[in-house]
Amino acid sequence: MIVLLAILSVFINPEFYKIALTVATPLMFASLGGVFSETTGVVNIALEGIILMGSFTSVVFTYLTGNVWFGVLMAVVSGIILALLHAWGSIKWSGNQIVLGTAITLLAQGLTGFLMEPIFGQPGQTDFVGKIDEITIPGLVEIPFIGQVLGEISPFVYIAFGCVAFGWWLIYKTKLGLRMRAVGENPEAADTLGINVYAIRYFGVIMSGVFASLAGAYLSVGEIGQFKELMSGGRGFIGLAAMIVGNWNPVGAMLASLFFGFFGAFSNQLQSLQEIQVAANVKSLFDTIPFILTIVVVAGVVGRSRGPAADGVPYEKHD
Amino acid sequence: MNETASQVRHEYAVEMLEITKKFPGVLANDRVTIRIKNGEIHAIVGENGAGKSTLMNQLYGLYHPDSGEIKIFGEKKTFVGPRDAIKAGIGMVHQHFMLVNTLTATENVVLGNEPVKGLNFDLKHSRQVVKELSERYGLYIDIDAKIEDMPVGMQQRVEIIKTLYRGAQIIILDEPTAVLTPQEVEELFVIMRNLQKDGKTILFISHKLNEVMEISEKITVMRGGKVTAELITKDTNEREIARAMVGRDVVLKLDKAPHKPKDVVFEVKDLQVRDNRRLEVVNGVSLTVRRGEVVGIAGVAGNGQTEFIEAITGLRKVERGHIIFQGKDVTSAHPRLLREMGMTHIAEDRFKYALIKPFPAYYNVLLGRHYKPPFAKGAFLDHKEIKRYTAELMEEFDVRPRIIEHLGGNFSGGNQQKLVVGREIKANPKFMVVAQPTRGLDVGAIEFIHRQVLRMREQDVGILLISMELEEIFSLSDRILVMYEGKIMGEVRPEETTIEEVGLMMAGKKLEEIRGGKL
Ligand SMILES: Nc1ncnc2c1ncn2[C@@H]1O[C@H](COP(=O)(O)OP(=O)(O)O)[C@@H](O)[C@H]1O
């Protein structure tokens, strides 16, 4: 009974919803990246690596210049570079997209780990380098409850929602979006209409790099102001799961990310409840909740959600 | 467009001169020359693999000729890609439709050439334009439906509208009738005549002689990558075209010996099956097959045939109903059990179900019986026996080249099919499921395979033939059933029915409705 009341107390606490949003934010970026890439027909599991590289790059440039937003900008540049690598291998050379994505993720993990010592003089994690402050929205912050959730929060949360809106508009309302969907579904048909399949796919993959790197920047300079090794922590993959659950639609992926964020926050809050004694060795079990949840949810929707028909299939032009 | 004047004046809409195109190991077009008069309906006929599509793909800028010249309305052109061909006034409806299944008709039509309003794609204007084109040429379509929800006939009309939207003056139709019912073919011909009246030039690709005779003014015949005849339709006949196509006189119809069917070997009762999207695509099918009888199932592709075949051969779960083989209920039985009991299967898609491309012939003929003597000794394969058997099979079924190590994927289509047919016949079946046995084969191979089917019939094997080729159904079957949207529309005997009647059933009319008072 006490436990139930305690759990209920979690839900009526606005702090809980704020945490849920902050947990969901990187997933929203990552899943949107997945949507952009896969809509054009390229599977991008390099997202995980791009996120990590984004976290690292933003911390490095914040450390070097003292300007946090410059750090974010450079994170985006790093995301574009890694995405280009993936695009080049999978579009130009028709490489196996899973192998390439894995290789790029391993490359990002190796590179960030290796560069810690020479740049920061210590392995593992950096010191605090600077952080993007929460923004206060006048007026909104005054409203009870909602104000406590949204009134004072990281600007990345708003950027994430903005990106989702932009992504939805681009994919469903513009001619570029129509072409992206056509290329992911039937590249040959698009080709016969004179659409440049390769250019469209490059665009989709590069955009996935942009969004994933924003997820990375948020995790480091957006949230804690420092870099920790492997801090992306599987968010690239959960983002892809959210993309699948959201049926490859930016808004669907956003809702799925919020759902995952909600449960992430829940397991997080559960551990800090006094009423529930969590032994240290069980704690890591709680951390697996998002992953178990992912498996359950994805297994549940597989079959009902359907991706682009040519997703993951390289397009080779005959001549 | 200021080109219009020269288009009217010039005699030829299309001239392809001395076109040569090689693919690895194949000379697909060998110095082909064709000239198409402005405003004419010109047929190009030839067997599968004659090089018709290759020629057309070059005209559309998808392939590039190794040598030769293309002139459009008298002007020499070099097409880097389809965009250039489209600009020159060429539109193409491909043999395999080039449509994006998840987009609507309107979106497919304007794709690549989208009207915009500010930064947005202008859907409203697009719909309007597509609607106008559809009405102007009598090309009825549902402009807001997704391609995947449309019948093939409508998909084809979307393809034609696509070419018109781009201002095509020359329209290539590559085997447009292969997917249509006889009535839909007539509708297509009406549309083609409308387009011709509007001044369009049409290239009509087909291998069906009666259609070519009906619709075209001139005929170019191709064989083995070369032009073998140029004919004026009103001065020729089917026999002459067939000879130019095949290079010898052909038997246009096999004679089928009368044969008395014996007892029932296979029975399906009220079968219901779902497809991968969980839709009920086979809905209450019942039928019987006797020993020594060929029962043909006609129908347009995609009316549940594939799932029906999968269900009766044990490859797909049955939702409801029963399958009875030799008096035993084998509903949802494992394929191996069915084979052990004497059911074999010539699959509709060789590559998906019947053949492993990178395996040598001697493994391919083994499939399905690999686990038991004489081919297996305990856990090991007896390669000596397998190879002996393969050589014997290749001799008996005239598979060429007679090289047992030749890889499955390296045989020509006809020889691949002979390998499969040989394997399934030599397993001594009591009942055979024969699906699309001659799809994509040349006349020689078709004749051979048809003879094999009839030979099995004379040996009292029960045969269920599923085919989209009406001629095949008519020449082999003792009884014909027509399948439409997962249901049987009626049963007729080939000698007591007409192509029209079967065609109407293929389009969804029940036999009782057609015959009405006559029954
Ligand atoms: N892209 C390709 N690559 C290799 N060979 C091809 C290709 N396209 C067609 N061919 C070969 O060229 C020949 C002619 O094919 P095609 O033009 O499709 O014939 P048709 O349309 O008359 O049936 C065939 O032997 C075919 O296997």
Ligand SMILES: [Mg+2]
């Ligand atoms: Mg062809």
